[in-house]
Amino acid sequence: xxxxxIITPARDEADYIEQxxxxxxxxxxxxxxxxxxxxxxxDNTGEIxxxxxxxxxxxxxxxxxxxxxxxxxxxxxxxxYDGFSQIASDDWDFIVKLDGDLSFSPDYFAxxxxxxxxxxxxxxxxxxxxxxxxxxxxxxxxPIFHVRGATKIYRRECWNDLGGIMRAPGWDTVDxxxxxxxxxxxxxxxxxRVLHYRxxxxxxxxxxxxxxxxxxxxxxxxxxxxxxxxxxxxxxxRPRVVGSLGxxxxxxxxxxxxxxxxxxxxxxxxxxxxxxxxxLLLDSMWK
Numbered sequence: 247x248x249x250x251x252i253i254t255p256a257r258d259e260a261d262y263i264e265q266x267x268x269x270x271x272x273x274x275x276x277x278x279x280x281x282x283x284x285x286x287x288x289d290n291t292g293e294i295x296x297x298x299x300x301x302x303x304x305x306x307x308x309x310x311x312x313x314x315x316x317x318x319x320x321x322x323x324x325x326x327y328d329g330f331s332q333i334a335s336d337d338w339d340f341i342v343k344l345d346g347d348l349s350f351s352p353d354y355f356a357x358x359x360x361x362x363x364x365x366x367x368x369x370x371x372x373x374x375x376x377x378x379x380x381x382x383x384x385x386x387x388x389p390i391f392h393v394r395g396a397t398k399i400y401r402r403e404c405w406n407d408l409g410g411i412m413r414a415p416g417w418d419t420v421d422x423x424x425x426x427x428x429x430x431x432x433x434x435x436x437x438x439r440v441l442h443y444r445x446x447x448x449x450x451x452x453x454x455x456x457x458x459x460x461x462x463x464x465x466x467x468x469x470x471x472x473x474x475x476x477x478x479x480x481x482x483x484r485p486r487v488v489g490s491l492g493x494x495x496x497x498x499x500x501x502x503x504x505x506x507x508x509x510x511x512x513x514x515x516x517x518x519x520x521x522x523x524x525x526l527l528l529d530s531m532w533k
Contacts, residue, residue: 248359249339250399252277255325256346257285260294262443265349267298272352275359278338280305281329282346285321286312291346306332322395323413341405345396347443357438358399369404369430370422372397373438385436391531392422393434396442404430412508416462420508423466426531427516456489460496467507467514472521473497 252270256263270280282305284292292309299305308329326343340359354373362368372393375386388394395418400408407428411417422432463473473493481490499505508514524532 248275248355249337250275250277250342250355250359251333251338251340252280252342252344253283253326253329254280254344254346255283255285255322255329256287256291256295257321257325258287258289258291259346260287260289260291262347263291263294265441265443266344266346267294269349269352269354270344271302274353274356277304277342277355279334281332282307283325283329284309285325286310288312306334308332323411323417326411327413339402341400341402343395343398343400343411345442348396349441349443350397350439354438354440355399358435361433361435362399362401365431367429367431368433369401369407369425370432371399372434373440374434374436375442376439377442383439383441386442388434389532390434391426391432391533392419393432394418397440401430404428414462414465415458416466419462420466420513423517423520423531424510424513426520427513452488453492456492457496457499460493460498461500461505462496463493464497464500464505465507467517468497469518469521472518472525475525 254266270277280302282295282299284295284307292307295305295307299307310325310328330341340362342355350373358371358373361371370393375388375394375396376383377386378384386394393399398418398421400421404425407430408421408424412420425432460473463476468476477490477494477497480493481487483489520530520532523530
């Protein structure tokens with residue numbers, strides 16, 4: 247039986263978290279432990295978590311103090327690691343970072359683990375993120391190698407090679423890039439649907455979220471030429487002007503402030519090489 251642990255950091259998710267709390271206990275393969283981290287919520291997220299913990303002995307709740315604001319620059323990762331410190335048994339095969347505003351089918355994790363069984367070098371995987379847009383279930387598009395931060399499953403050996411995840415914006419891209427550099431593969435599987443009840447970054451607003459993405463791309467070491475084309479492509483997507491300008495503002499702002507990048511120079515070189523190959527229409531991670 248596959249042994250896995252889920253960690254769910256959540257802040258002010260009272261409107262949605264019961265969807266996730268209903269989905270996990272229905273899984274055909276249950277987790278060894280599910281650690282719910284109440285990241286200083288100002289609503290009753292923590293109370294909802296506590297009620298679920300009384301129902302299921304394998305649920306652990308960790309309450310963090312309210313920092314007074316939503317920290318989009320790594321607060322989610324700090325909360326994740328608070329949960330990680332509560333792991334009761336070291337005998338696990340997979341670690342899962344799962345958001346608190348999702349729902350998915352009862353065989354979701356079983357299907358994900360089946361993909362890991364097919365490919366022993368699959369290090370990080372997850373389902374496709376979908377949104378309900380006026381009654382139409384729509385996939386949130388992203389490169390196939392990129393596993394969205396809302397639902398990331400790490401094989402233990404890959405997790406160990408990564409040394410965990412980075413406490414900064416862009417952590418959920420840097421881990422994919424580094425895993426591939428180290429010889430692992432990463433893959434999202436759109437056929438495995440995960441319904442996301444809030445758009446990615448919705449808590450921050452469109453402009454702030456795009457600026458945050460630009461900062462994250464800078465920190466990850468994105469090539470300026472690749473970033474230019476990314477902003478150009480983003481210009482024709484909604485929110486059109488906000489999306490493109492926000493990305494560039496965040497990226498160039500980090501240049502101006504000399505924001506520290508990832509310390510691994512080989513990772514930056516690898517990332518930029520892959521991006522240039524993509525621009526030249528050569529084989530790359532951005533297939």
